[in-house]
Structure formats: structure tokens, C-alpha cells
Amino acid sequence: MDGCTMLDSSKFLSLHQLVRKHISHGSHVYLEGLLVNRLPMAAVHEIIRAQLRELRVVSAPNGLAIDQLVGAGAVAELEFYFLGFMTRNGFATMRRFREATETGALRVKESMGYAICMALRAGAFGIPFIPLPDFRGSDLLSVRQDYQVMQSPYGSQDTVITVPALRPDVLMLHAHSADAKGNIILDEPWTNFTLTTAQACQKVLVTVEKVVDNEVFEPQTITLPHFLVDAIAQVPYGAAPTALNHRYEVSTSHIQLYQKHAQTQEGFDEYLQDYIQSCSDHSSFIDKAGIPPPWNETKSSSEQGGSSK
């Protein structure tokens, strides 16, 4: 990185600054990441360190992030459609989420994956609601008063279910790299739903493995154009202990350690103290948790992927 490009200091921030500047008590936050892939875990830990409260969170199916935010008392309301994931030790039930729901400490709005995606599409398209194909018969319609049954206005017998647009205050995601202008690359095969999600949200906050400050990316490689991105923080291993394509594996042993702690609130509080509060930043978490180093980039991912398990 020998280029001397000056990065825009209002956009390129430390993670500490990014979270405190752009997320507030009560913010409506959409967290990206799927099961064990690319959860914005560094940002989740920093939200906890910043002691943000009363957040309204919309979850992609990213149970680990949600469970930690709920256990730390940061969340007032949660919209979700699937929390938990498979590990080599079986299905990881999200205990803090489950307990907070069962005691009524957490307000939950169960949805459906496609309904949340469609609601984000509506947000991105700038329309107030969007119709989905009929799914009457599901009791989701009795717990979601905001989902309405409607006849098509175009004269057919079609019945649709309408869901209101989602326009969260903040999209928080982790990606592979940012260039000097703040264009973002997500190194996955097809990423255009991240663009839709970014268009639905008021602010887009991104942690990246790497800021390539002497380069501007080729247009066809860019996932999010710079003008949609409000803030960027460079955080190596920002998704760990979850995985990042071409970079690192799921840290199964650390997730197992978390799951053991999270069985009780006391155990969770211990984890919170040892692995989040007492770590000044994500790199000290990585050291403390003993997350293995990323793949040696000279080796092919197949050798690495095959040998690391």
C-alpha cells in the first residue's frame, strides 16, 4: 500500500467511531449474514461495548449475532425468521434469544425469509408495501396483524398477502474489501441482494477485511457503489468466529465454547466479560479466542479447506 491517497476521514472510521457515530439507542438495525457465513461479529461486539440499548433489530438468519445482542440486553424488539444453525455438535439453539422470548423480556415479530426480502425490496423500490403470493393457512397471519390479506385490484380472483416496506435506519454488514473511494467488494458468487438491502436502509455501515487505498475497483466487481456507503471500518477477521468466503473457516471450537456459556445468563455474562468487554477491540478478541489465522493466500482454498477440518 504505497499509494498516498487520502481517505475521506468522515467515511473511513475506526470501528469504535463507526458504531458510536451511526448507531444510537433505539436504532432500527438490519444485520446481514447467513447461518455461519459472514456475520458482522466485530460490529456486534462493538455495539455491545458501546452499551447501546433498546435496539430494534431485523435478523437475516444470523442467530449467533442476535443471541449475543439479546444476551447483552441491547435489543428491545426482534424481527426474525430463523435463529440457530447446525454445528458438528448438533443444532445450536440460541438460548439467550429463547429465554428472553419465553419470559417476555424480548418483543418478537416472527416473519418469513421471503417476506423480509420482499419488505426490503419494497423499501428499496420506494413503495409503502408489497404483495406476496397467498400463504393463508399459516398462523403467522394471526401473529402478524400488519400482514394483510388483499384481493388483487386488477379484476382477477387472486388473493395476495401484503407486507409493509422495511426501511431500517442502519444496514450493518461485513465484506471483503473497500477501495479508496469507498466502493465495496463482497467476494461471493452473486451479491445483488446486498445491493437491494443497502437501497432499503437509511445508512449503510460496512466492516471490511481490507481497505485497498491505492486502488479504485473495476466497476463490474463492485457490490456496493461508494455513494450508497456511509461508513467503513477496516476490521480483519470481522466475521469471526463465523466464516468468510475464500478467507477463513467457521471457528467451530469457539462457537462451541460460546454455546456452553450461553446455556445460562450467568454463563453468558462470563463470556461477555471475558471475550467482549475485556477485549479492547476485535483483534484482541481474535487473540483471546485463539481464532486460527486466515488461509495462506498462496495455497488454494481446496487444500486449506480440506486440511483444516
Next chain:
Amino acid sequence: MINPAKDYSFDELIISTLARQLEDETRVFTGVASPVQMLATLLAQATHAPNLLYFTILGTINPKPHVTPFSTGDPHLFDNCENAITFPEIFDLANNGRMDVAFLGGVQIDQFGNLNMSIIGDDPEHPKVRLPGGAGGPLMIRSFRRIISWRPNHSQRSLVKQVPFITSPGWIPAAKGPRHGGPDVIVTDLCVFQFNRSTNRINLKSIHPGTELRQIKEQTGFPFAIPAKVVTTEPPSKKEIEVLATKVDPYDKRKSLLKATS
């Protein structure tokens, strides 16, 4: 003709039984917590269904993972994919009748194929047990042509007469409007059930080797029809076992993976 293996394990039986439910030239989707179904789909592709298109929840089509991932969200399901779309686009395709099979399960499944992935208890505000959530189920269960469920822990608690909360509606009148399909096959650790659309009942299709009919009757909470001659589930073939060990799961994760889902 199937050349049955003499020596096989439980995991090989389940994976091959699931694989055989899939036909060639079809489009198959696995969802959020489906590593066994993933292996079954990869096995079908590598044996009798070479032109099956496999869609993962990551949006990849026909991936060739370098390792056997435990989570179907593992980025190894990006490995060597032929193509990719996004997750909501898979459901867009299904809405237009362009998807064939989805693997979709429930913590509880009832006699109509209704799935409960939401709550146990009467009060949705204060559930006795909060379950993980229905993922894409409520619409998927009718937008895909066939729903196949893998339901380990065959018991009266999981296979019930009536679910207390219908996350995803099966063959019930309340599920009004058009549908492309619905619940078809349930594979458990004891047997294979199949819905009969003309009688609207669940038929016992086959019982796994070593299982007694009595056991299935005792451990099933929903009524089901028993055919005059009860057949045994075909054991995996030598070829299926070989393909599993050499191509689909060379790192030999299937035993621990099946154990993890049970």
C-alpha cells in the same frame, strides 16, 4: 437393478433413502439446517440424477464443496458452483412454478403435513417453548411441487395429530388459493411415509430394515394407513455407498453429521 450392499450403516441408509426421492431433471432446494439433505442431493446428482439442479440457500447452483460442511450456510457451498442467484430469487422462481423439490422439516409435523417451527404452548406472546422459526416455510410449502421432510427422532412428540401452531400449512382447507404442490414424503429414522392426495391420508410406504411395525405404531402420534403388504426400505446399493465415500463425502463426515442432526 439395485445391487444392495450387505454391510451398510444407518447414515448411508438415510442418505440413500432421501436421495432416491429425487428425480433426474428436477430443481431441488435445501434450506437453513439441512446437511443430511445436502448430502442426499449431492448423492442423487452423482448417481441416478446427473441433470438435477441443486439450489442452496446461499443461492449457488450445483456447488462442489471441497469439504462436507455441517451448516448449509457454510461458504464451502459457494465452492465451484456452476452459477448463482440470490436467496429471494429462488422463491421468485418457485412462485412461478419453476422449482420442484424443497426439503422442509418441522419440529412437529401433523397428519395434514402442517409444520410447526414457531412455538409450543397456547400464548404466542409467552410461549412455553420458543422454536427457531419457520424460515421460508409458510410460502415454500405451497410454491414448490414436492416437500420432502427428514424427521429424525421419530416420536409421538414430533409426529403429532395436530400441531398447536401452523407455521407452514399442509393439505388443509384453510390454505386457500392456488398451490403448486405440498407435503409429499416424510423420511424418519424408522420409516418412510407418503401423502396420498386422493384419500388425503398419510400412507406408510416402507419400514427401515430392523424396525418393527409395532414400534412405528407406538411412536407415531398421527393416524396413518398401513398397506396390506408392508415393504422394507431398500438398503443402499454398493454403488451408492462407494459414491458417498469417494465423491460426495470423501472426508467421511456423514456419520457425525447424521448424529448431529438426531
